[in-house]
Amino acid sequence: MKLTRRHTLMLAAGSAVAALLPMRAAAAAEEAIAAFTGGADVGSEGITLTAPEIAENGNTVPISVSAPGAEAIIIIAAGNPEPGVATFNFGPLAAAQAGSTRIRLAGTQDVVAIARMPDGSFVQASREVKVTIGGCGG
Amino acid sequence: MISRRDFLQASMAASAIVGASGFGNWGRLAAQQSLSQSDLLQFDTFGNVSLIHITDIHAQLKPIWFREPEINLGVGSNKGHVPHITGADFRKLYGIADGSASHYALSYDDFTALGQAYGQMGGMDRVATVVNSIRAERPDALLLDGGDTWHGSYTCYHTEGQDVVNIMNLLKPDAMTFHWEFTLGSDRVRDIVNNLPFAALGQNIFDAEWDEPAEDFAPYKFFERGGVKIAVIGQAFPYMPIANPGWMFPEYSFGIRDQRMQEMVDEVRGQGAELVVCLSHNGFDVDKKMAERVTGIDVILSGHTHDALPEPVLVGETIIVASGSNGKFVSRVDLDVRDGRMMGFRHKLIPIFSDVITPDADVAAAIDAERAPFLDDLTEVIGKTADDTLLYRRGNFNGSWDDLICEALIEERDADISLSPGVRWGPSIMPDQDITREDIWNVTSMTYPNAYRTEMTGEFIHTIMEDVADNLFNTDPYYQQGGDMVRVGGMGYRIDVSKPIGERISDLTLPRTGEAIDPSKTYVVAGWASVNEGTEGPPIWDVVENHIRKKGTVSVAPNTSVTVAGA
Numbered sequence: 229m230k231l232t233r234r235h236t237l238m239l240a241a242g243s244a245v246a247a248l249l250p251m252r253a254a255a256a257a258e259e260a261i262a263a264f265t266g267g268a269d270v271g272s273e274g275i276t277l278t279a280p281e282i283a284e285n286g287n288t289v290p291i292s293v294s295a296p297g298a299e300a301i302i303i304i305a306a307g308n309p310e311p312g313v314a315t316f317n318f319g320p321l322a323a324a325q326a327g328s329t330r331i332r333l334a335g336t337q338d339v340v341a342i343a344r345m346p347d348g349s350f351v352q353a354s355r356e357v358k359v360t361i362g363g364c365g366g
Numbered sequence: 367m368i369s370r371r372d373f374l375q376a377s378m379a380a381s382a383i384v385g386a387s388g389f390g391n392w393g394r395l396a397a398q399q400s401l402s403q404s405d406l407l408q409f410d411t412f413g414n415v416s417l418i419h420i421t422d423i424h425a426q427l428k429p430i431w432f433r434e435p436e437i438n439l440g441v442g443s444n445k446g447h448v449p450h451i452t453g454a455d456f457r458k459l460y461g462i463a464d465g466s467a468s469h470y471a472l473s474y475d476d477f478t479a480l481g482q483a484y485g486q487m488g489g490m491d492r493v494a495t496v497v498n499s500i501r502a503e504r505p506d507a508l509l510l511d512g513g514d515t516w517h518g519s520y521t522c523y524h525t526e527g528q529d530v531v532n533i534m535n536l537l538k539p540d541a542m543t544f545h546w547e548f549t550l551g552s553d554r555v556r557d558i559v560n561n562l563p564f565a566a567l568g569q570n571i572f573d574a575e576w577d578e579p580a581e582d583f584a585p586y587k588f589f590e591r592g593g594v595k596i597a598v599i600g601q602a603f604p605y606m607p608i609a610n611p612g613w614m615f616p617e618y619s620f621g622i623r624d625q626r627m628q629e630m631v632d633e634v635r636g637q638g639a640e641l642v643v644c645l646s647h648n649g650f651d652v653d654k655k656m657a658e659r660v661t662g663i664d665v666i667l668s669g670h671t672h673d674a675l676p677e678p679v680l681v682g683e684t685i686i687v688a689s690g691s692n693g694k695f696v697s698r699v700d701l702d703v704r705d706g707r708m709m710g711f712r713h714k715l716i717p718i719f720s721d722v723i724t725p726d727a728d729v730a731a732a733i734d735a736e737r738a739p740f741l742d743d744l745t746e747v748i749g750k751t752a753d754d755t756l757l758y759r760r761g762n763f764n765g766s767w768d769d770l771i772c773e774a775l776i777e778e779r780d781a782d783i784s785l786s787p788g789v790r791w792g793p794s795i796m797p798d799q800d801i802t803r804e805d806i807w808n809v810t811s812m813t814y815p816n817a818y819r820t821e822m823t824g825e826f827i828h829t830i831m832e833d834v835a836d837n838l839f840n841t842d843p844y845y846q847q848g849g850d851m852v853r854v855g856g857m858g859y860r861i862d863v864s865k866p867i868g869e870r871i872s873d874l875t876l877p878r879t880g881e882a883i884d885p886s887k888t889y890v891v892a893g894w895a896s897v898n899e900g901t902e903g904p905p906i907w908d909v910v911e912n913h914i915r916k917k918g919t920v921s922v923a924p925n926t927s928v929t930v931a932g933a
Contacts, residue, residue, distance in 0.1 A: 278625060280621045281604075281621070281622060281842075281844040281845055282605060282608055282621075282845060282847075283608075284574075284607040284608060284612060284619055284620070284621070285607070285612070290577045290619075328577075336867075358836075358845055360608060360833055360836070360837065361829075361830060361833040361834075
């Protein structure tokens with residue numbers, strides 16, 4: 229548990245803000261996905277997204293994605309006020325179509341990766357990453 | 367691959383310790399005469415490999431009382447499955463007679479009466495006798511320590527784990543993995559690990575900065591035993607920086623990392639491993655899910671959630687063995703490994719009845735030597751329990767030890783509400799028994815003990831309760847951290863364990879007045895074990911000691927402040 233006076237206030241404020249976020253954030257995530265896929269159907273084979281089940285620190289969450297053969301991969305943090313995280317573009321000489329980065333998550337949410345394949349199709353993987361107060365396990 | 371007959375052999379071994387019933391009329395002597403060391407250790411050596419598993423000792427070098435949980439709820443697909451079965455249902459499942467030694471060791475009810483008959487359990491000198499006896503039958507048996515070893519007592523705190531390290535080294539383990547050890551601080555952990563005469567394993571211990579495997583811990587180690595090439599892969603507690611203070615070990619990152627676990631299994635199989643053992647501190651339900659997702663592990667030796675199971679649980683072709691906590695049990699698993707695969711097993715959960723198993727003299731002397739410099743402080747009597755009060759902790763919700771600690775926090779820190787962490791360690795105290803300083807430290811010892819006093823809104827208290835409840839009752843085991851529910855003093859609540867986060871906790875009230883908690887009102891809250899750096903306040907053991915000293919004799923009424931639904 230976060231229990232200094234300062235953290236208490238920060239968290240209390242954070243939870244109040246979080247309550248307002250999901251609707252707006254979800255809409256922004258859908259927009260970002262639609263802009264990338266152009267509304268095409270999205271499959272689920274051939275893409276691997278690695279992310280922790282529970283973030284050790286919501287301010288810097290390591291994630292990695294791999295989609296062999298992809299032309300481009302976008303990463304979306306569906307619950308963030310600005311859901312766009314990164315776009316990886318791969319040229320014809322790229323040895324591997326994979327990338328990793330660290331992202332900041334406003335709260336528990338789905339992290340989504342979508343890859344555009346050379347034939348114009350799209351594949352998607354998503355992982356729920358939990359951001360918790362923690363501190364009472366044992 | 368594993369026949370029903372093998373399972374029957376496992377359950378037969380467990381039932382070998384079931385004695386007669388009718389505990390009410392039994393004196394301690396009569397009850398113990400039905401048990402003998404040779405019965406407890408009886409085992410027809412099987413196959414060509416023996417594993418010895420001990421875990422979650424929590425620095426308990428001496429015998430202790432330890433009451434198993436009354437409430438241990440499973441959710442989702444684990445609802446109603448072991449280890450989420452307790453009391454009479456547990457005994458019925460395993461064919462354990464009421465009033466038997468196994469009843470006392472493995473379930474919670476009639477604990478006081480049966481304890482008088484069967485005595486304390488555990489003690490690393492007794493464990494040494496058991497380990498030596500198994501090694502007499504199978505000299506190259508592997509001894510594997512699942513972690514939570516260098517934490518949990520007065521002497522462990524004051525020697526920064528050295529007392530337990532010294533004693534465990536006498537038992538000559540072959541490998542170990544970790545959890546609370548890291549709360550000694552990463553410098554101290556490396557200091558000990560670099561001098562360990564056995565393997566320190568954790569495939570999921572990573573360098574936090576580079577997100578690469580940490581150099582201080584190997585992912586696995588190979589052993590050649592009984593002509594079999596065995597790989598032991600370590601799995602440390604996945605949620606260390608979340609459940610414990612990450613600032614104490616900032617250079618490490620953890621997580622379940624089951625994809626890497628699969629890579630490690632494939633790697634050791636590729637190098638010729640005929641038997642793959644995972645020494646895990648995941649917790650039981652996490653291990654079950656990992657066994658479903660990772661193929662090629664023969665045996666998971668499971669720790670963290672303190673479950674003691676008389677039989678392994680089979681998931682696919684993996685057996686999962688749970689060996690209890692606090693030195694109460696040692697598991698022996700004999701395996702028949704032929705043609706590069708596990709063909710069968712025989713298992714026994716050996717209960718360490720301290721009055722029945724002869725202490726190993728060398729280890730007993732070494733334990734006393736570790737305690738000698740502290741003996742006066744350890745044995746000082748602070749107060750006693752009333753004849754109606756058993757102090758215990760284990761269970762999903764408040765135990766009587768926690769109720770006493772929560773009462774101490776409210777009275778000593780002048781608070782409205784108190785919070786105490788839902789840890790699963792901490793032995794019990796029998797009714798009408800002296801409470802020594804050692805007893806208080808056994809339920810409070812940690813390196814972040816400060817008892818804070820702060821203000822929280824009703825809404826924030828609710829947020830904390832929901833957050834902790836989700837760490838326990840999320841239907842996906844990978845989101846469970848393995849502790850119990852935060853203990854609460856001065857406040858009642860209702861919990862529906864079947865609901866999602868945000869909807870489980872309701873009806874927060876102040877029982878003193880019957881008044882509902884107001885989300886916008888501010889309350890004074892006292893608690894301890896904050897994971898935040900710089901938390902201020904006296905150490906919890908001083909708060910509890912002062913309180914018990916003032917009371918003299920402590921009596922704790924049954925807790926009625928938590929209403930549980932959806933179970």
